[in-house]
Amino acid sequence: MMVGSKVVNVEEAVEKVPDKAVIAVSGFNLLIAPEYLLLKLYERYKETGHPKHIFLELNPIPTAPGKVLDQIATELYNDPDQEFLSGLLITYPGWSPALQKMIQENRIEGYTWSIGTASWFFREVSRGLPGVLTRVGLGTFLDPREDGGYLNDLAKEKRRCWIDVITIDGKEYLLYRAPKPNVAFIRGTTADEIGNLTTEKEGSFTEILTLAQAAKAEPEKGIVIAQVERIAKYPSLKPQDVKVPGPLIDYVVIAPPEYHKQSANIQYDPRISGEIIPPLDPKLVPKFELSTKKVIARRILLEMLEICKKLKRPILVNLGIGIPDKVAGIAIEEGVQDYVFTTVESGPFGGLALGGPDFGASIGPFAIISQPDQFANYEGGIIDAASLGFMQVDEKGNVNPSLLPGRLPGPGGFPVIAYGSPRMLFAGHFTAGKKDIRVENGKLNIVKDGNIKKFVKSVYKIVYNAALGLEKGQEVKYITERAVFRLTKDGLVLEEYAPELDIDRDILSKMEFEPKVSPKLKEMDERLFKEEPMGLRDEL
Structure with missing residues (x-):
């Protein structure tokens, strides 16, 4: 590895994830989903027993039916003694029946918010704020006077994520709170040797910057691992193309193509990333x-x-x-x-x-x-x-x-x-x-x-x-x-x-x-x- 380079093999990166880590993972279905990092993290757990008792913050979910996270969830569901996953905050578990069953059977903590609220949560905790203040969810199942975003009894007992009613100037708001992530798994298309990350072949870049910022924010500065398709020489990337600056990223891992698809059924289509704009006829x-x-x-x-x-x-x-x-x-x-x-x-x-x-x-x-x-x-x-x-x-x-x-x-x-x-x-x-x-x-x-x-x-x-x-x-x-x-x-x-x-x-x-x-x-x-x-x- 050259001096100053953040490009490492995947095993070296995932071994830095500690037990009880709170891991924020990018991914809108398979768009911008770091599948290779999730796969190798789980393989390390199977080989060594670590990391264990991790908590995932997923917005909405970095998988599709039969893909990596769904496969992992299926294995975990069939293992009554699994210690890998302790719970998750998830805005759409619909693509993984096994994850749903683990939540429904009270085997892991399950919490849910709306996608937008979760997106703003990462931005707010990166600013050192306690959570997201919003009126979204008032009078719905997300209201703490109803279900409060708890998906099972274990979540109600542990209260790792919770929602409070706050009154400002006589008006009710909800304050959504959850643990600040101390690890972020993100993805891009290209990284240079110091970690500058671009997304030119991706169909979306969701919240990869705010995930990195949330992990790096005080009081516990965590680690950020990025999955990419390719490496470029520093400084060859255009500054305005960089979505996450290199100083916010600790490790960069190159993923095989099968774990870096543009979306669930598409390996790569330049029309999706905006590289080619077809006439809409x-x-x-x-x-x-x-x-x-x-x-x-x-x-x-x-x-x-x-x-x-x-x-x-x-x-x-x-x-x-x-x-x-x-x-x-x-x-x-x-x-x-x-x-x-x-x-x-x-x-x-x-x-x-x-x-x-x-x-x-x-x-x-x-x-x-x-x-x-x-x-x-x-x-x-x-x-x-x-x-x-x-x-x-x-x-x-x-x-x-x-x-x-x-x-x-x-x-x-x-x-x-x-x-x-x-x-x-x-x-x-x-x-x-x-x-x-x-x-x-x-x-x-x-x-x-x-x-x-x-x-x-x-x-x-x-x-x-x-x-x-x-x-x-x-x-x-x-x-x-x-x-x-x-x-x-x-x-x-x-x-x-x-x-x-x-x-x-x-x-x-x-x-x-x-x-x-x-x-x-x-x-x-x-x-x-x-x-x-x-x-x-x-x-x-």
């Missing part, structure tokens, strides 16, 4: 057959274009995973992508967001910023609108996107986005369960409806608090394939229904509560239910 978008999902996504886009008309300018939006992430493709199909600028939680602006375990990456973004900065756009209401999925909606308008008994996917970015966006478009199918609902002949044909009601008297867990949204002046709609509702102080109001449906039979009887019906009730736009494009560009 309809040929780029996978064929989206006419279906109930397309009806909903089209209706979201219609609403967003109405906002454009109202504001008399293009708008900035967030599209969540699921049906909302199809909206960008429909905008391209309709030729209106220049009126709706999309963002993704991990940092991209524009382009075509990918879904599933590749979520977080976009094809052809025109900008990529840090994850904490992206969530400032959401929490501060800098964006104009957002669309997120729902699993349950209750009579007050509260929303539960994913939480059910026995299910532990975590909140992801939902709480911050839903709290901060000035206009919220919650989207999903009207019912759940096995169903046969077709879009044909310009209308909805309900051959067999789902037997699970999604509009319920009370949601299982509140993740979006409608009362707080109304207090903030949010404009909120709930969009389905057969009905559109608006949130008011008196609850939900039915404003639109699919052409030719029987409102009593197909809508009201499938709800556990009776919404108000608008005196201006109308049919949904018939173009939503037809094969051909809607001709939206001509309207603008």
Whole structure:
């Protein structure tokens, strides 16, 4: 090893991690995920018994189904005597069933926050502050008067991460607190010999700088290990390309390609890292057959274009995973992508967001910023609108996107986005369960409806608090394939229904509560239910 070089073999780096370490790990699914470091840390534990009793801080999760962390979790789950992992703070455990089961069975401590809150936590503790002060989570399952972010009884007992209610000028806030990390595992594309780190081939750089700063901050200055694809000579990297300066990094490890994929299903695509910006034409978008999902996504886009008309300018939006992430493709199909600028939680602006375990990456973004900065756009209401999925909606308008008994996917970015966006478009199918609902002949044909009601008297867990949204002046709609509702102080109001449906039979009887019906009730736009494009560009 040359004098002054921080480039070491991986075994030399991971042996520096002590027992009981609090390790902050970068990774939005596999984007910027240091898989090789996690793998080698676990292999060292299996060989030597150390480090043991580590605590992981993951935001949201540096894995995908069947990938390194999921594989490690599966081995740990099958080892009743494992001493490697004592607990974790995680914002989305959904990609690892084994991690979920370990939490549910009370074998490790489990805590959850929203992605944005966790992003800002690392920034705040790097400044020497006790945690994150925010109104996100008030009146939801994150509120300490409810579940408090605890995922199991062991977490409630240990209270390694906790949330307090703080009152300032008569207004309630939540203070999120957790241990300051003393180790950070981060990733980039290139490092020079003194550790300067760039991310030119990555689809995101999330919060790698703040993770390093948090680990290095007082009172306990920790260590930072970076995984890279390649090494450059010092000083050959462009200063403005450096995302983490070398003095903040202790060790640099070169990873094999199989542990340095751009995303779950993509080894490397220059369109994702912004090195090539392709024209966003309809040929780029996978064929989206006419279906109930397309009806909903089209209706979201219609609403967003109405906002454009109202504001008399293009708008900035967030599209969540699921049906909302199809909206960008429909905008391209309709030729209106220049009126709706999309963002993704991990940092991209524009382009075509990918879904599933590749979520977080976009094809052809025109900008990529840090994850904490992206969530400032959401929490501060800098964006104009957002669309997120729902699993349950209750009579007050509260929303539960994913939480059910026995299910532990975590909140992801939902709480911050839903709290901060000035206009919220919650989207999903009207019912759940096995169903046969077709879009044909310009209308909805309900051959067999789902037997699970999604509009319920009370949601299982509140993740979006409608009362707080109304207090903030949010404009909120709930969009389905057969009905559109608006949130008011008196609850939900039915404003639109699919052409030719029987409102009593197909809508009201499938709800556990009776919404108000608008005196201006109308049919949904018939173009939503037809094969051909809607001709939206001509309207603008």
